[in-house]
Amino acid sequence: MPIEFSAFAQGSPLVLIAGPCVIESEEHVRRMAQGIREAVGEFIFKASFDKANRTSGGAYRGPGLREGLRILRGVKSEGFPILTDIHEAWQAEPVAEVADILQIPAFLCRQTDLLEAAGRTGRIVNIKKGQFVAPHDIHRAAEKVAATGNRQVLLTERGSSFGYNNLVVDMRGLKIMRDAGWPVIFDATHSVQLPGGAGAASAGQPQFIEPLARAAVATGVDGVFVEVHDAPEKALSDGANALRLDLLRDFWRRLTAIDALVKSPGW
Numbered sequence: 001m002p003i004e005f006s007a008f009a010q011g012s013p014l015v016l017i018a019g020p021c022v023i024e025s026e027e028h029v030r031r032m033a034q035g036i037r038e039a040v041g042e043f044i045f046k047a048s049f050d051k052a053n054r055t056s057g058g059a060y061r062g063p064g065l066r067e068g069l070r071i072l073r074g075v076k077s078e079g080f081p082i083l084t085d086i087h088e089a090w091q092a093e094p095v096a097e098v099a100d101i102l103q104i105p106a107f108l109c110r111q112t113d114l115l116e117a118a119g120r121t122g123r124i125v126n127i128k129k130g131q132f133v134a135p136h137d138i139h140r141a142a143e144k145v146a147a148t149g150n151r152q153v154l155l156t157e158r159g160s161s162f163g164y165n166n167l168v169v170d171m172r173g174l175k176i177m178r179d180a181g182w183p184v185i186f187d188a189t190h191s192v193q194l195p196g197g198a199g200a201a202s203a204g205q206p207q208f209i210e211p212l213a214r215a216a217v218a219t220g221v222d223g224v225f226v227e228v229h230d231a232p233e234k235a236l237s238d239g240a241n242a243l244r245l246d247l248l249r250d251f252w253r254r255l256t257a258i259d260a261l262v263k264s265p266g267w
Contacts, residue, residue, distance in 0.1 A: 003044055003081035003100045005124050005152040008183035008222045014254060014259040015100075015223035017126075017185065018081055019046035021238035022062045032245070033075050036228060038106055039249040044101065045080040046225070047072065051237050052087045053107055055196050060236040065091060069098050083126060089117035093231040096121035106130045106158055107188075109141050113217045119148030126185065131195075133159035134171030138179035143233045154181075156225060157216070160185035165203070169212055173217045186216035187225040193241040204241025206232070217258045222256060 007015055018036050023029050030059050035046050049068020050062045062068060068084070073166060076082050076098060083101040086092055087108065104111075106128035118121045119127045125145050129138045135157070142153040149217040159167030169191045178184045191212055194203040213224055228248055244252065261267060 001227045004105040016043040017046050018043050018228045020229050021227045022051050022237050023068050023257045033080050035245050040252045044083050046096045073098050075111045089113045092117035092121050097136045101126050110148040115144040117245040119145035119150040124152040128156045142182050153182050155182045156185040156187050165196050183222040185223040185225050188213040189227040189241050209243050217255050220262050
């Protein structure tokens with residue numbers, strides 16, 4: 001089923017965006033989509049056809065646009081809403097033919113042409129807040145999309161960089177972003193990434209995925225973004241900060257319990 005922007009309305013139940021960082025194979029993507037559905041029920045499936053910002057130029061990037069969209073189209077045919085990244089303005093239209101949500105990577109969140117191209121497709125646009133952008137400034141990126149007439153914009157927090165291979169999440173920022181008038185998603189797995197921390201690749205601290213996610217949900221965010229893998233130690237991208245698939249069911253149960261409490265009348 002397609003995802004409607006109204007699913008992210010204030011007070012609505014928490015939305016889950018989940019999937020492997022990158023498309024590793026058609027078989028893996030389909031297996032992951034089914035596994036996540038079995039664990040949590042309805043969710044938005046996420047996987048990238050190209051990871052254009054890998055630490056090393058020799059790292060695996062994905063199958064590319066044409067093959068990636070073919071694979072994602074197959075996943076969509078099984079009833080999964082789809083989110084995937086775009087990196088260049090020309091990619092917006094072909095990707096919008098398959099994806100329900102176009103994601104703007106954090107490093108590109110100020111690229112006006114990219115934001116406007118995404119907005120013109122009429123699809124929901126998820127803007128990752130750059131590691132270098134303050135919470136009270138990211139609304140300007142949303143306004144670039146909205147200027148196209150498309151106000152279906154999500155803002156995603158994924159931590160701020162202070163150098164030295166570390167990211168820090170300021171929970172105040174979630175409220176600041178929400179107060180700007182846009183639904184807010186918390187990226188629980190990229191927030192525990194250690195960029196470049198493994199030399200030619202990023203490292204991570206997955207033990208902090210759930211503590212940070214719990215805190216974010218307690219602030220009243222509209223959704224949680226989690227990269228999930230059945231074998232993170234074998235993942236071709238971002239395995240060091242991915243949530244293991246067999247932990248997802250209980251993880252999501254605890255988050256939705258917090259969400260229900262926070263959004264209950266009189267709380």
